[in-house]
Amino acid sequence: MKEFLLFLPLTIIYLALKGTLFAAFPLPDITLIMVFYLASTKASTEGAVLAFVLGYLDDAFSGGVIGTSSFALLVIFLSVHLLSMLVQFTSPAAKAGGAAAAALVKGAASYYVLRYSNVDVYFFTHVVLQALVTGFFAPPVISALQWLVMLVTPRKFKDNES
Amino acid sequence: MRSSERNIYSFLRKYQVIIVSAALALFSLHLALTDKKEYARGYLLKEILSYTVTPVQSLMLGVQDSITGVWNDYFFLVGVHEENESLKKTIYSLVEENRRLGEDFKQNERLRALLEFKQSLPYSTTGASIIGYNIERWSRTVMIDKGSSDGIGKDHAAIAFGGIVGRIIEVNGASSRVLLTTDLRSNIDVMIERSRVKGVVEGNGTDGLVMKYVRQVDEVQVGDQVITSGLSGIFPKGLIVGEVTRVEKSGDNFFKHVEVRPAVDLGRLEEVLIIRERSFYNE
Numbered sequence: 001m002k003e004f005l006l007f008l009p010l011t012i013i014y015l016a017l018k019g020t021l022f023a024a025f026p027l028p029d030i031t032l033i034m035v036f037y038l039a040s041t042k043a044s045t046e047g048a049v050l051a052f053v054l055g056y057l058d059d060a061f062s063g064g065v066i067g068t069s070s071f072a073l074l075v076i077f078l079s080v081h082l083l084s085m086l087v088q089f090t091s092p093a094a095k096a097g098g099a100a101a102a103a104l105v106k107g108a109a110s111y112y113v114l115r116y117s118n119v120d121v122y123f124f125t126h127v128v129l130q131a132l133v134t135g136f137f138a139p140p141v142i143s144a145l146q147w148l149v150m151l152v153t154p155r156k157f158k159d160n161e162s
Numbered sequence: 163m164r165s166s167e168r169n170i171y172s173f174l175r176k177y178q179v180i181i182v183s184a185a186l187a188l189f190s191l192h193l194a195l196t197d198k199k200e201y202a203r204g205y206l207l208k209e210i211l212s213y214t215v216t217p218v219q220s221l222m223l224g225v226q227d228s229i230t231g232v233w234n235d236y237f238f239l240v241g242v243h244e245e246n247e248s249l250k251k252t253i254y255s256l257v258e259e260n261r262r263l264g265e266d267f268k269q270n271e272r273l274r275a276l277l278e279f280k281q282s283l284p285y286s287t288t289g290a291s292i293i294g295y296n297i298e299r300w301s302r303t304v305m306i307d308k309g310s311s312d313g314i315g316k317d318h319a320a321i322a323f324g325g326i327v328g329r330i331i332e333v334n335g336a337s338s339r340v341l342l343t344t345d346l347r348s349n350i351d352v353m354i355e356r357s358r359v360k361g362v363v364e365g366n367g368t369d370g371l372v373m374k375y376v377r378q379v380d381e382v383q384v385g386d387q388v389i390t391s392g393l394s395g396i397f398p399k400g401l402i403v404g405e406v407t408r409v410e411k412s413g414d415n416f417f418k419h420v421e422v423r424p425a426v427d428l429g430r431l432e433e434v435l436i437i438r439e440r441s442f443y444n445e
Contacts, residue, residue: 048182048183071194
């Protein structure tokens with residue numbers, strides 16, 4: 001629940017900045033990194049719902065086809081959750097590679113959904129570049145998210161535990 | 163609870179993440195594929211989001227406008243300074259061009275008037291521009307841009323629209339010097355147009371003329387027109403010299419002191435006509 005309350009306002013701020021002040025800059029896909037982080041560390045029903053909400057917000061802010069990002073993020077959430085049973089995304093390289101791959105998956109999923117809906121999209125500029133930027137920034141962003149989650153998690157001391 | 167129910171519950175519990183994710187993914191896909199068909203799917207969520215997304219985006223756009231405004235109004239002024247300097251130069255250039263065009267227009271008007279005057283004269287004349295002034299206490303002459311190569315000779319009369327200007331006293335190949343009527347050395351035989359009283363007009367060394375040898379009994383009054391008499395042979399008869407502005411008795415009680423204002427404003431003169439005929443004794 002705390003991730004839900006923490007990531008939701010962060011996503012709104014990020015998407016608002018992305019659509020206004022930084023519209024011309026290739027920003028890393030923070031929502032995707034959040035979903036990647038949730039799926040690779042503690043996948044839960046709550047995480048799946050959060051992925052759906054974050055994707056929905058992404059589409060709402062960007063003015064895209066509603067459901068596209070939600071679908072892509074849920075596919076990523078599911079894929080990373082299943083992969084994390086086999087691979088540990090602990091090292092920075094694994095996080096970067098995983099996030100970049102997830103961004104490619106998201107881009108490809110969005111691309112094909114949008115193509116199916118007869119919307120013109122450019123695969124290389126919209127998908128590959130986004131994946132590279134996201135992969136590059138994924139390790140520090142995941143570290144920051146972990147730090148934030150720890151910051152809002154109440155500490156338990158042995159003496160106080162019953 | 164029966165074992166089959168327990169198995170189903172256990173299965174759902176074990177794979178709840180996958181099941182929920184897959185269900186939501188399918189729902190999202192459904193939204194995405196029906197969104198373009200304008201079905202009312204997801205209408206409620208869209209409405210909710212419109213109340214949350216719009217204020218945040220408006221806030222961000224407000225911040226963006228403020229930053230853009232500060233940039234344009236202050237930091238961007240560095241470029242504006244250079245642009246301002248460039249525009250100033252352009253303005254100076256245009257003002258200069260406008261002034262030059264104005265001068266050309268005025269010159270055109272003067273030359274047209276001079277041409278009309280020239281065509282009305284019964285003499286062969288040559289137009290010339292004044293290229294230099296020599297206005298001193300004892301000497302009042304101007305240089306013109308026509309000389310012997312243009313048929314100009316010594317003692318040729320220089321006139322302008324309105325009256326006489328002077329006579330040629332020095333001739334070069336491509337320029338000549340004109341002795342103005344206001345020079346102390348200038349002497350022109352004249353007469354009063356109304357009363358036909360004759361006399362000699364001399365320069366007073368300033369901007370005026372003095373008509374000499376007018377007797378006390380001669381009829382001269384302020385406002386009379388003074389014209390050339392044609393007796394000197396330099397100026398043809400009947401050209402306007404000026405207007406009488408003052409008539410007084412002189413100290414010798416024999417002649418009058420008559421002051422004449424030149425018909426032509428010699429200080430503002432820019433073009434003249436040179437009469438190319440040397441002698442008018444026969445008129």
